[in-house]
Amino acid sequence: MPNPKTYQFNLPRTGRPSDVILNEVWYPGIQAYWEQSTSSRIFDAILGIKAIVIHATAGSSSAGAVSVMRDGKASFQWLVPDEDEPQHGQVIWACAPEARAAWHVRNACSHRDVNDGADKVNHWSLGIEVVNNQTVRDGFSEWQVQATAQIVRYCWAKYPNLKHVVSHAKLDPTRRSDPGAEFPWARLKKLVLTPQAEDGVPSIVMEAQPASAISAETSPKGCCRG
């Protein structure tokens, strides 16, 4: 049985994707609550991001996870719906702005393998919660793993200093075990680092002319210069 306290992989400097579209939608009404359950980042909101932390909710619904955030107890940037919710296979819930520090890891936690052992993880990370009971009866769906990988690739494309993908359990091993032994960590790693064509780069993106092939326009028409 895999040990979630060991779950980590690092993103190489090369191979950074540039073509990721994240199919995210605000959880209804959560915009009214994120401010009370997140903090201003103490590091640059783009250059300061070093890690993504993977969690599982230990609950059975997105609403249950959101209630914790609404009550100001914890927060996370994204929530991946469970397979018995209608949004499963459709959308990823956005729950807090990426530019804010969400509250998903205790401030005192750190690990020497992650950002040189720095603490205050929330300030240099983004948090993903996957809705799952964390029991042997409730497996993670392939779509949940794909959605998680899609978020990681979106962040890898966006944040130039993002390096670590790590479990909550590794950062807080005495108190946490999520995303749990049932989470297919090796599958996540493969979907992030070596996705196959069928893993889904949208064809509409692939069909656009690559920037390297575009020649400079010397006389832009209809532009508002001057």
Ligand SMILES: [Zn+2]
């Ligand atoms: Zn967690």
